[in-house]
Amino acid sequence: MQSKKIRVLIAKPGLDGHDRGAKVVAQGLRDAGMEVIYLGLRLTPEQIAEAAIQEDADVVGLSCLSGAHLTLFPRTIKLVKEKTDKDILFIGGGIIPERDVARLKEAGVDQTFGPGTPLPEISKFIVAKAGSKK
Amino acid sequence: MKESQERKVDFRTTVDGPVIKKMYTPEDLAGVVLDTSLAGEYPFTRHIRSNGFRGRLWTMRLYSGFATVEETNKRYKYLYQQGNTGFSVAFHLPTQEGYDSDHPLARGEVGKCGVAVDSLQDMEELWDGIPLAEASTSMTINATAPIILAMYVAAAEKQGIDKSKLRGTVQNDVLKEYIARNTYIFGPEPSMRLITDLCSYCAQYMPEWNSISISGYHMREAGATAIQEVAFTLANGIAYVKAMIEKGMAVDSFAPRFSFFFASYTNVLEEVAKFRAARRVWAKIMKDRFNAKNPNSMMLRYHVQTDGFTLTEQQPLNNIIRVTLQALAAVLGGCQSLHTNSFDEALALPSEEAVQVALRTQQIIAHESGVADTVDPVGGSYFVEWLTNHIEQGVLDYIKKVDDMGGALVAINRGYIQKEIMRSSYDYQKAVDSGEQVMVGVNKFTSDEKSSMKLLEIDESVEKRQVEKLKKLKRDRDNSKTKQALAEVRRVAKSQENIMPVLIDAVKTYATVGEISDALRDVFGEYREPTII
Structure with missing residues (x-):
């Protein structure tokens, strides 16, 4: 039994405007019983890190379809980790080639979800991982 | 003989689409006035040209651009040699x-x-060795469209070509940016001013240039249904036409250069019907609502891009088939130009090989399939005619709702259009998750094989090289001239004058996109997206 809802922050770093995935995931996780904060788009890693702390997020979900993920995801995670010791779960989505996944994992991304991922796969992953981290 | 049990309870085009009957007959068309117009005749349901593609084929136009102008210039020259x-x-x-x-x-x-x-400087180098007098160039640019068009005009001038000779399109459609694509800078009011400044300028000085490409593509990508895509696009179109008339322009002076941009999905017949319905609705709007007299003002001319959202990361070669069906629908529907996506685009920016397959797909449809040899070959099918009428009615219902609210600007400000699209996109995802909407290779006929395709990679040095180049430019140009030009941009932005001439002057001093945008930000402020989710 979970005493408290899992808090998920979803944000789009950088200039990419493709927000269908981020919004659908936000809705899906909310329907799966999580507390979801959708921060919006065109955000700097600094703004997202700040919000992650303020919102006391258990999970940070980053979405980027413009190809800037290798710059933006690691930078966001680094900034969050500088601000808190909390064991936050980081997930990423977008157009992310296989060759980049290992580099993102090294930088602290726990899992990436590409186009075509069923929503229950994402919520199950979060419950399994963040549930145990809480 | 007894009929076998049907595979589904309801057959639909997509999850939010209409229920499709077993068979259509003349009875399904009873009660509505039969549209017996020919191609090239109002309301242009069948095609805007009387001989369809028998004269000129559609323009095969592949969207591309990556890294720096040197790399992109090479790709353009390659595409040109391949028949693009x-x-x-x-x-x-x-x-x-x-x-x-x-x-x-x-x-x-x-x-x-x-x-x-x-x-x-970048714009000049982008077209190095490509004569702009012969080119037809479409530029996907919206919030900064006036600046980029100014650069294109200035680059052409350096090649010795007058702006009146230039052929092409700027997207210049910011309303849909608030709905879906999200590359806005300024709020709706100053955006409408910049858009209509550009359109008026083109109407006066660039008769061959499409001054706007009113786009439904990105709404569809964001999850809109076929009906929503057409309805909200035409609603935006109405807002632009109104704004131009309010600026004092006669409808027939600018409307012939208004163009459109739609998506094409895999449900072939729904897409064909959508394009036919869109032409009919727009022609009627222009004639009845805006009293256009020139038939060119009533013709819905449009570009199509096959739909990116339907491409799957799983079993990527399947995407070639999806793109083929989508392109077929676009051609059967009578598009004026077409972009076909590359099969590797759910994984990365397209590789050269994948781009070639995408272009060849169009060439095979054009030259081998035979569908371009007679006009509107599926017209007259009971089903297609019924679906055309059905989509038309759905579009008219939505347009009425938007009208009742006070038009597209109000509907966008209230988040109405965004919410409608978001609902559809969530319905679609749930239908995919439940298996009701089949995506081959994703929720049916799956396999665990990992693809080992060669993907395009953008070298990390690109950013460094571009920033160095920019620094050098800012060092070498006559900065007093740039400063003066930027002050002029601010002055005109505050006035009622058309912005285009000062933008052309400013880019000629090598003022940058960022500097000019900042000058406009000083005057107009910036737009912030309201939280809708």
Whole structure:
């Protein structure tokens, strides 16, 4: 039994405007019983890190379809980790080639979800991982 | 003989689409006035040209742009040699959103999903060796469209070509940016002013240039149904026509250069019916509502892009088939130009090989399939005619709702259009998750094989090179002239004057996209997206 809802922050770093995935995931996780904060788009890693702390997020979900993920995801995670010791779960989505996944994992991304991922796969992953981290 | 049990309870085009009957007969068309217009005749349901594609084929226009202008120039020359008859420029996001390559928000984005263009110098080099007098160039640019068009005009001038001779299109449709694509800079009011300034300028000085491409593509990508795509696009179109008339322009002076942009999905007959319905509705709007007299003002001319959202990361070669069906629908529907996506685009920016397959797909449809040899070959099918009528009615219902609210600007400000689309996209995802909407290779006929395709990679040095180039430009140009030109941009932005002439002067001093956008930000402020979710 979970005493408290899992808090998920979803944000789009950088200039990419493709927000269908981020919004659908936000809705899906909310329907799966999580507390979801959708921060919006065109955000700097600094703004997202700040919000992650303020919102006391258990999970940070980053979405980027413009190809800037290798710059933006690691930078966001680094900034969050500088601000808190909390064991936050980081997930990423977008157009992310296989060759980049290992580099993102090294930088602290726990899992990436590409186009075509069923929503229950994402919520199950979060419950399994963040549930145990809480 | 007894009929076998049907595979589904309801057959639908897509999850929110209409229920499709077993068979259609003349009875399904009873009660509505039969549209017996021929191709080339009002309301142009069958095609805008009387002989369809028997004269000229559609323009095969592949959207491309990546890294720096040197790399993109090479790709353009390659496409040109392969038979690509029109250029379509993808700009990287900083250019689209009014930032220079050295801006903190541009970090990681330089040259990624388009070519980096910071100044006139980049624009000149982009077209190096390509005569702009012969080119037909489409530029996907919206918030910064006036700046980029100014650069194109100035670059052409350096090639010795007058702006009146230039052929092409700027997207210049910011309303849909608030709904779906999100590369806005300014709020709706100053955006409408910049858009209509550009359109009026073209109406006066660039008779061959399409001054706007009113786009439904991105709404569809964001999850809109076929009906929503057409309805909200035409609602935006109505808002633009109204704004131009309010500016004092006669409808027939600008409307012939208004163009449109739609998506094409895999449900072939729904797409064909959609294109036919869209032509009919727009013609009626222009004639009845705006009293257009010139038939060219009533013709819905449009570009189509096959739909990116339907491409799957799983079993990527399947995407070739999806693109083929979508392109077939676009051609059967009578498009004026077409972009076919590359099969590797759910994984990365397209490789050269994948781009070639995409172009060949169009060429095979054009020259081998035979569907381009007679006009509107599926017209007259009971089903297609019924679906055309059904989509038309759905579109009219939505347009009425938007009208009742006070028009597209109000509907967008209230978040109505965004919410409608979001609902559809969530319905679709749930239908995919439940298996009701089949995506081959994703929720049916899956396999565990990992593909080992060669993907395009943007070299990390691109950003560094572009930033160095920008620094050098700012050092070498006559900065007093640039400063003066930017002050002029601010002055005109505050006035009622058309912005285009001062923008052309400013880009000629090598003022950058970021600097000019900042000058406009000083006057207009910036738009912030309301939280709708």
